[in-house]
Structures are given as structure tokens and as C-alpha cells.
Amino acid sequence: MFGLSKTDTRFLLIVICLTLATPILLQPFPEGSGLAQFNAGYPDLMQRFAIFGIFAIGFNILFGLTGYLSFGHAAFLGVGSYSVVWMYKLLDYNVLWGLPLAIVVSGVFALLIGIVSLRRTGIYFSILTLAFAQMMFVISYSDLLGRFVGTSITNGETGLQVYTSDPQVLLGATEPNVPHLFGIVMRENFWQPNIGGWEFTFNNGYYFCAVIAILAFYLSLRIFRSPFGMMLRAIKTNQTRLNYTGLNTRPYTMAAFVISGMYAGLAGGLLAAMDPLAGAERMQWTASGEVVLMTILGGAGTLMGPVLGAGFIKYFENIFSKINDNVLHGWFAWMPDGLEDFIVTILHPFVGKGWHLTLGILFMLVVIFLPGGLVEGGSRIMHFIKRDRKAKGRDPEHHPEHIAYVAEKEEF
């Protein structure tokens, strides 16, 4: 179906089902229980999962396929956000105007940055993209552009917001003054059932992001399986050899760079579509580094990996950072006093503001023991189960296993 092979179709359907069921899957614990702290099924975080999933999928098209490590992708995220908020300010709160603009504008920026940066490869390429992103960050953080033209373009450190004094020429009388899609307000929930203590939140904004994320995922699946994707993989494997055979690789890397820039712009636009504010911090180098971490943590070059990585990091940032000493004392209240204090002291550096530390340790473990990221962990488990099921000793002569030709190989 959809121009995909059978396995890929099945894979896509699984991804669609998981995405649509996220509000249920992320609420495994009933409300009021001690473990409810670990529930992640609230709108803001689910939206972030989908949005950063898109961001990582796009980044993976560049990094996973061509091997070009961009350290400045957050710049496109910021550009996307600013485009959408400007559309709010000029036209109205309908997200439909801003999102295509976000994709186009970030594509243009990617083209301009790509023309310069793609002249180099390896670490030089990384540094060039980092430099461009930092320049754009500083320009928007101090609103240098706005100061130059005499009005506010990025509104500096406070972030670009919509004021009642803005033109908003399309704003109707009954139109909601928060982001919406033809009246469907993003921040509202369309269904909030409480089933036997389990609370589920079905949010308009999340499903909007989810549908776009599925489309983005489908597109990336098609790119991975296309001759174009094969070409990008060839660049990663040996660019010099390609050049010797008379192929000009620049148009391919440029296309990959622009496409992944547009993905980032779309993600940035969606961030502003969920929350009408564009802050300069999302262009900072730490944000660029974050998407690199997401991709590597999940598994660079695989389809599902970056999405998993994005979810993993966002989960830690939002759930672990909120466990404070009070919560810890609540958990271990059943222990004798001295032991309780001792355990809380031990755990204290790893939760709350120490969530970076926990994430760092996990990242190291993954990189050392699962170089292919979380996806490799998953496939190892699958492999282990399958091997267990197969009767051992069916092949006493130890024939080598059949390995798929690189073009037939289907990676998830």
C-alpha cells in the first residue's frame, strides 16, 4: 500500500497505531497512585514528542543517510517558529497560514547556509553550521535585525508574542484568539474520559501534530527506500569514490540538507502552533546538540530510532526534572527514618535538577553497549527471542547465514 513494500506497510501501520494511541499508552498508571508521577500523557508533552519526533526524523535524513553532521539545525527550528508567530501577528491565529511559510522560509535559509557549509565535509561542515546557527541565535536574542530596521523582528530575549495592538487583518469577530485550525482550538481537549481511575486526555493539538508527524514519517520512509536515498547512502559510504566515477554529489547533499532544514522548520512552526511564542533559546547551540543526541541515542540511520530518542530525552526533561525531595520522601516514607533519609540523599543528585546527570549516564551506557542506539537494543531483544524459539542445532555444519544485499536491506 502507499507505494511501499509489504513489510514497510506493516511497519507504517504499526507506527500509525502507536501514534494515535499515545494518549492511552503514556498513561499506564492510575491517577492518585504513587507511580502517577511517571505518567506522560498530558497534552504539552505528547505534542513535544510528536514535534521533536519530526525534528529528529528530518535531522536523520541528513545525518543518518549522508553522514553530514549538522550542529546548527536548531536555527531552522527558530526560523519556523518566528514565521508562524509573524503570521499570527499579521493575519490571524489560524495555524494554516504559518506552517507552509515556516517550511518555505526554513528551506530558503537551509539553501543559503547549505551553499556555504556544504563546500566542506566532516568536522569543518559541522563547525560552519554551528557558526551560522550561533550567528542567527545572537541576532535574534538581541534583535539586531529589528534594531537595524527600527522595529521589533524577534523581540529579543523575551520572545516574539502576539499583542492586541497587532494588525491581525483576517481576525473574525467570533474567532478564538489562541492558535486554531478553522475553529478547532489547539490547546483544547476533545475528550477527557476517566475510566476506573485512569485519566486520558485527547487533545486537539496533539492529534494535529500526530497526523503531520505520520505524514513526515511516511515521507522519510519513501526517501529512505528511493533511489535518491540510495544515493545519499552512497555519499555516506564513500564520497570520494562517487566523485571519481564522475558523479557530482553536491546536488544530493544540498537536497538532503534543504529537506532536513524544512523538516526542522515544520517542527519549529508546530511548536509555535501549539504555544504562540517564539523564543530565541530554541536556536541556541544546546538545542542543536539535543537533536544530535536524540538521533544517536535512538539510532542514527534507522527510521524509528530518532523518534524514540526524541521521546526518551523529552520524557527525562519533563518527568525526571520534576521529581523533588518531597516526592522522594513520599515514596520511601515506609522505610525507617534513617534509611529513608539515606536513600533520598543518594537519589537526590539524579532527579530534579540533576536529570541531566541521569540522562548523561544513560547516554554513555547506550553509546558504549548499544552503538546502534535504542533500535539496536530492540532488535537484539527480538533476535534473542527468535533464536530461542528456533530449535538449535538444526545447522550442524554452520553454514553462513544469508545476508541481504545492501539495496534489499530494510532498516527500521
Place this chain on the structure above:
Amino acid sequence: MSKTNITRRGLLKTSAVAGAGLALPTIFTSGASAYTNEPGAGSVTLGFNVPQTGPYADEGADELRAYELAVEHLNGGGDGGMIPTFSSKTLDGTGILGRKVEFVTGDTQTKSDAARASAKSMIEKDGAIMITGGSSSGVAIAVQGLCQEAGVIFMAGLTHSNDTTGKDRKANGFRHFFNGYMSGAALAPVLANRYGTDRKAYHLTADYTWGWTQQESIANSTEAMGWETVNNVLTPLASTDFSSYIAPVLNSGADVLVLNHYGGNMVNSLTNAVQFGLRDKEVNGKNFEIVVPLYSRLMARGAGENVKGILGSTNWHWSLQDEGSKAFVKSFGTKYGFPPSQAAHTVYCQTLLYADACNRAGTFNPCGVGEALAGYEFSGLGNGDVLYRADDHQCFKDVLVVQGKENPTSEFDVLEVVEVTPRAQVEYPPNHPMFGGDEASLGTCNAG
């Protein structure tokens, strides 16, 4: 590989189904409760959103201590702190409106994005009815906007920019802390007294909202007394070395250096300025002076020896001798072993004020609470008689002019109060041009 081609008819069908699916959610939209996060009968949750990492982590940690103390006092624990001295007597140690006060915490990382994400998770996941905190104006403004949209009350913490209650004021947002304009109005007369009215000032300003508005305020009030502003140089927020900005000061003919810096920035720029020997210089026949308009004890401690004799302003200081301040310092000191900072004081007051407003309004509905806070006059919280002005939700109270102590007795005793500027002197009309002029408006309150 089996592939299916998309037919025109198939495509039409699919898009029709998809369109119907997208339109479906509108059928379900409904409002279950009267306002966002209406609390149950047993307890009520407050959200404390402070920087736990990043440049203002010290302030954030102190704020969190004060919040925990306030919750303890509201629930009837400890010695009650400022509750007995507070002019309103609705707080009786049984929580708010008979509900036990619980709290959740979040890390703003001093970034608008992270702060909004953390505030959102408190509202959406933990059911917080009020969000408070912040140690930077950019963050406070961003979170205030979010609370307005979400329909909860925002009680601002440490935010000194004019914009918070100026052009970015919101009906659901309230600020107890003072602002750049008040610093200028309080400092200017003291500066004129000490250093004369014929001075040339050189400004170094942190390049973001707060820096800009404070610089504007200080320049305005000092120029009104006859000072001349020679130059204003914007420094990037991330700078750690200010030597290259200090060197040109001496050649500019200026005889006063105003450092519109906060936190780590101020510690570094002041240290650089003192190392360059600015304070021993004589320019235009006068002693060269340095002014730091917004002081905090935590900063003064960081700058050490260098703050001696340098003038600035603060919202509150622990050495104040009124009943409220004494009670607060005692109760904070008993629990944590050292005196509270002004950040701790302002957030403690904000928590009490919110609780009291709920009690007086008899509801947690943000619109009701907002009405109870707007135009409210109170005393006994360490700043004398205070008014929460209804027009912009800014507190008006006395402002302290302080200077670095010459002979500190301990590491906490680094500032001394020079003058308590009366409230009348720092007041301004709500449509003041520095506060967004006539265009700025609170909008209407949003209960979600």
C-alpha cells in the same frame, strides 16, 4: 515488493474520510468544570517554577526555600512567619479555603521555552491552580502570557523589567517586586546628594529586555537631575569578561559608571571595573564613581570586597527592623540557618498574598482572585504600606537604597540600607510611556 498505485477515486475517498475525521473533534468540545483546574475538597496544588539550573540558580534555590516555608506556614506548621504580622487575618493555618496546600516544582532553566514547558506540565499534568516564580524578566513575561492563555493566576517572582507590568501586563499576572523605573526614581535623589548634579554617566547594559528598560529608567531619572548620559554600551548576556568594555570608559570623559547588569554579569563587570582602578581615578576634578542600580545580597556576596561603598537599590533587605521582616528572618533563619534574600522575601509574600486573596474571594476562580488582589492595600509584610494597583497589577511600596558595607560582620551582612524612599516618590501613572503608554492594557481575566 508489492506496490499499490493511488487512484484518483481512492485518493478522493481517503481525503474525504480524513477530512471528516479532522472535523469530528469539534463535536466533543465541552467545558467540564467552571475554571481551569478547579481543586477538589481535600487539597489544592500550587506550581513553583524557578530556575534550578543556569545563571540564576542561586536565586532560584533561595526562592524554593521560601516557597516551602510559605506552604509550611499556610498549612499551620512552623512559627507562622509573617502570617501573624500580615494586616489581613484570613490565614489561620488551615491551608487555603480549608484545603491543604500542596506544591509541585519545575525548572525554568532561565529560558522562556523551558519555563513555559515546565509551567504547562504543572497546569496540565499536576493540576496547578496558580503558577509563581521566575528569576528573569524574559521568563516571567513568557510564563505570564502562558498563564493568561491557560486561565490560571501568575504571581511573578524576581522580575525587575518595566515590561512585566508595562507593555506586557496581563489580567492574570501580578507582581510584588519593584521595577526599573522605581529603582531610578529612588536612586536619583540619593545619587544627586552624594555625587552632585553635574555628572557624566556611562552605561554598560545587559543586552535584553530587563537591561534596556532599566537603562532607560536610570538615564531618565538621572538626566532629570542634571546628569548627562555620555554613552550606553550594550553587552551580550553571555559575556564573562568585560575588560574590553571598561577600557573605553576612561577616555569618554565620564565620571560615573552605571552597571545595568545582574547576577553573574554584575559580579564580573564590577570586578573588572575595580581591577582597572576606576574607583581610584579622578575625572573632571571629581572622584570616579560606580553605581549598580539593582542589587541583591547574593550578587554582593559574589563580588566580595568590590561592592564596598557602591550604591544600588533593592526591594527588601533582611536587616529591616519592622515586625514582619523580623518574623520572616527569624523563621527562615531557624529553618535554613541563614537570612533570606530579597528573592525569597518577594516569593514568600506572593504566596501569602495569593492564599489570602483566595480566602477573601471565597473561590479559587482566577477572576475572583484577581478582583480580590486588584487595588488591595495591605501591610505587615516587611515593606510598610503596600498597594496592589488595579490598573497594571504592580505593587507600590517603599524602595530601599543600599550600599556595600565597609565593614561586613559576616558573609551575609554585606549591604546596608542608606535610605528608605517613600512610596509616593516612586509612583507613576499606569499609562507612563515607559510602561507601554496608552496602548498597554491588562485585557480581560481568563478563567480557562
